[in-house]
Amino acid sequence: MNTNDEDAVFEALLDYLKRARGFDFTGYKRSSLKRRVHKRMASRGINRFEDYLDYLEVYPNEFAELFNTILINVTSFFRDQAAWSYLQEHIITSLIWGKPEDEPIRVWSAGCASGEEAYTLAIVLAEILGDEQFRQRVKVYATDVDEEALAQARQSSYSTKELEPVSLELRERYFEPLGDRFTFRADLRRSVIFGRHDLVQDAPISRLDLLVCRNALMYFNAEAQARILNRFHFALRDPGILFLGKAEMLLSHANLFTPTNLQHRIFSKVPQINLRDRFLSFSQANDDRVSTDLSSYVRLREVAFDKSLIPQMVVDVNGNLIFANSSLRVMFGLVQQDLGRPLQDLEISYRPLELRSQIEQVYANHQTIIVRDVTRQQLDGRVQHLDVRIAPLEDDNGEVMGASVAFTDVSRYHELQQEIQNSNQKLETANEELESSNEELETTNEELQSTNEELETTNEELQSTNEELETMNEELQSTNEELQTINDELRLRTQELNEANAFLNSILTSMKAGVIALNRQFQVISWNSEAENLWGLRNSEVQGESLFNLDMGLPVDQLRDMIRRSLIGEKTSLEITLDAVNRRGRKIKCRVVCNPMFDSEETTQGVILVMEEA
Known part of the structure; x- marks a missing residue:
C-alpha cells in the first residue's frame, strides 16, 4: 500500500473513532498519532490500519485501551520547578493582591491528567492566601478528556514516589497518610473540581484569572491550536495569565497573548480594546443628564470622524490601530475586526509608506511630519499619489497618547503636472526614470517582504519540530514508566524464585x-x-x-x-x-x-x- 492509500485509511480510522465514540482526534498531529496507534496495533499483532479498524468493530473493549495509549498522561507535582517558583513569586502573588479581598479567584488546569498539576495549583494558592481565604475564594477547575485519568485524580491518592517533587514540609501540610499512600487534604480538596472537557470541541470555562495548559497544545496541529488559543483568550479576564509547557512559544499568536516571561512560557492576555465601551462606561459614572450628553457627544465625534472624506486613522502609543474611518477602510481594504490589532500586523504599516519609523519620529520630536508624494499602486493599475500627514495626539499635560495619520489624495495634481511635462521631452524622460526607480523600490520592498515571510515560515517549522521532539520525549517517558513497572514486577518474581530455590536447597542439604x-x-x-x-x-x-x-x-x-x-x-x-x-x-x-x-x-x-x- 502506498503512502496516500495508508493516509486515507488512517483518516477513515479517525473518522470511525469520532462517529462511534464521539472523540475527535482529527485536530491532533498525524506523526505522533500514528506512532501511538502503531504502538497499540503492535501489542495486538496487527500491521495494517484497515485490519485494526476491523478489529475495533469486532472488539469494542479495545477502544479504552487505544485511548489510554493515545492520551499520554505524563505529569508530576511542580513539573519544571523553576517555572513554578517564578509563577508563584512573581505572577500569582501580583494577581491575587491586585484583586479585592472578597472577589473569587478562578483557575483552570486544562489537560490535568491524573491531577498532580491541579493539586500543585491548590498548594501554591493556599500558601499565598492561607487555608481560610483559599476555601472561601478559590475554585480550581481541572479538566481532561481521559475519564480513567480523571477518576484517579478525583481520588487524590498518590504514592511516596509520586510525591517526591513535593518538599517534606508541604507534604506534611497538604497530604494525609492513608496506608502506604497519601491523599490531599479533604477540606481543600473541595475547591478542586474535576470534569471531562475536550479542548477542540467543548466551550471553555470563563472569567478566569489563570489558565494552566502545559505540554498539551503541542499534540495539536496549527489549525486546532489556533481554535484552542482563541477559546483560551475568551476564557481569561482582562488581564489574565496563560501558563504553557516548555515546548510552546505562541510565536504566531501575538495578537492574542504577549510574553510575560518567555523563558518559563508565561503569557498575558492581549485585551481587545473597544474605546466606545470605555467612553460609555465613563459617562455612566456621572448623573443621567451628563451621561446622556457625554454619550451623545462621543457618538457624534465618532460619526463625524468616520464620515470624513479624508482617509484617517488613529494609533495609540502601544502601536495598536484604534480608529480608522470608512474612507481609509475602503482605500486600504481594512475591516472592522482590524481595529484593536497591532499596526505592525497590517499591510498599511509598510505600504505605501513605512509608517512605524515615521510615528516614532513624531513621538520623539512632538511635531507633525508630512511625507509628500507617496505613490500607491491601485488594483486597476493606476498609480495613486498621496500626501501623508502624521501628527502627535497629546493631552492637556503634553503627554503623547498616540498619533493621527491622514492620507490626502494628490493624484489630480500629479496628472496636471504630467500634462505640463508632456510638452517637454526631457521632463518626460525624467518622469520615466522616476517611475522606473519607483518600480525598483517596490520590487525591493516585495523581495524584503518575501524574505520576511520565508523567515517566519522557517521559524514556524522550527517551532513545530521542537513540539514534535517534546511529544516524543513524553512518549519515551511514558514508555520508561511502563518498563519500570515491569522491571519491579520481574524483580519481585526473581526474589520469590530465589526464596523458593533457597528453600529447596535447604531441604536437599538437610x-x-x-x-x-x-x-x-x-x-x-x-x-x-x-x-x-x-x-x-x-x-x-x-x-x-x-x-x-x-x-x-x-x-x-x-x-x-x-x-x-x-x-x-x-x-x-x-x-x-x-x-x-x-x-x-x-x-x-x-x-x-x-x-x-x-x-x-x-x-x-x-x-x-x-x-x-x-
Whole structure:
C-alpha cells in the first residue's frame, strides 16, 4: 500500500473513532498519532490500519485501551520547578493582591491528567492566601478528556514516589497518610473540581484569572491550536495569565497573548480594546443628564470622524490601530475586526509608506511630519499619489497618547503636472526614470517582504519540530514508566524464585541421602551435598553433564533401565541395590530409589534418584 492509500485509511480510522465514540482526534498531529496507534496495533499483532479498524468493530473493549495509549498522561507535582517558583513569586502573588479581598479567584488546569498539576495549583494558592481565604475564594477547575485519568485524580491518592517533587514540609501540610499512600487534604480538596472537557470541541470555562495548559497544545496541529488559543483568550479576564509547557512559544499568536516571561512560557492576555465601551462606561459614572450628553457627544465625534472624506486613522502609543474611518477602510481594504490589532500586523504599516519609523519620529520630536508624494499602486493599475500627514495626539499635560495619520489624495495634481511635462521631452524622460526607480523600490520592498515571510515560515517549522521532539520525549517517558513497572514486577518474581530455590536447597542439604535430579536427556540439574560426600564430585563439576558420562564409583549403566521406565510414565517408585565404591575407595552396598519428576500438568520432566548406603 502506498503512502496516500495508508493516509486515507488512517483518516477513515479517525473518522470511525469520532462517529462511534464521539472523540475527535482529527485536530491532533498525524506523526505522533500514528506512532501511538502503531504502538497499540503492535501489542495486538496487527500491521495494517484497515485490519485494526476491523478489529475495533469486532472488539469494542479495545477502544479504552487505544485511548489510554493515545492520551499520554505524563505529569508530576511542580513539573519544571523553576517555572513554578517564578509563577508563584512573581505572577500569582501580583494577581491575587491586585484583586479585592472578597472577589473569587478562578483557575483552570486544562489537560490535568491524573491531577498532580491541579493539586500543585491548590498548594501554591493556599500558601499565598492561607487555608481560610483559599476555601472561601478559590475554585480550581481541572479538566481532561481521559475519564480513567480523571477518576484517579478525583481520588487524590498518590504514592511516596509520586510525591517526591513535593518538599517534606508541604507534604506534611497538604497530604494525609492513608496506608502506604497519601491523599490531599479533604477540606481543600473541595475547591478542586474535576470534569471531562475536550479542548477542540467543548466551550471553555470563563472569567478566569489563570489558565494552566502545559505540554498539551503541542499534540495539536496549527489549525486546532489556533481554535484552542482563541477559546483560551475568551476564557481569561482582562488581564489574565496563560501558563504553557516548555515546548510552546505562541510565536504566531501575538495578537492574542504577549510574553510575560518567555523563558518559563508565561503569557498575558492581549485585551481587545473597544474605546466606545470605555467612553460609555465613563459617562455612566456621572448623573443621567451628563451621561446622556457625554454619550451623545462621543457618538457624534465618532460619526463625524468616520464620515470624513479624508482617509484617517488613529494609533495609540502601544502601536495598536484604534480608529480608522470608512474612507481609509475602503482605500486600504481594512475591516472592522482590524481595529484593536497591532499596526505592525497590517499591510498599511509598510505600504505605501513605512509608517512605524515615521510615528516614532513624531513621538520623539512632538511635531507633525508630512511625507509628500507617496505613490500607491491601485488594483486597476493606476498609480495613486498621496500626501501623508502624521501628527502627535497629546493631552492637556503634553503627554503623547498616540498619533493621527491622514492620507490626502494628490493624484489630480500629479496628472496636471504630467500634462505640463508632456510638452517637454526631457521632463518626460525624467518622469520615466522616476517611475522606473519607483518600480525598483517596490520590487525591493516585495523581495524584503518575501524574505520576511520565508523567515517566519522557517521559524514556524522550527517551532513545530521542537513540539514534535517534546511529544516524543513524553512518549519515551511514558514508555520508561511502563518498563519500570515491569522491571519491579520481574524483580519481585526473581526474589520469590530465589526464596523458593533457597528453600529447596535447604531441604536437599538437610537430607541424609544423596539426591540427584535428571532431566529427560539424563543431564544433571541438581546434585546435593550428600551426593558430593558419596561420590566425590562437586555440584559445579556435574551440572549439565549426562549421568552416564560421569566417572564415579556407582555403576550407573545398571540404572539406565530403571530411569527409562520412570520417564515413560511409571508413577511408582523403583528401587535397586548395587555394589559401589564411595569417594574414600571403600566398597559399599548402595540402595537407589528412582521417582519420576512431574510438572503442574502431570507431564514427566525427569527423574529424582535418592541414594544411600544400605
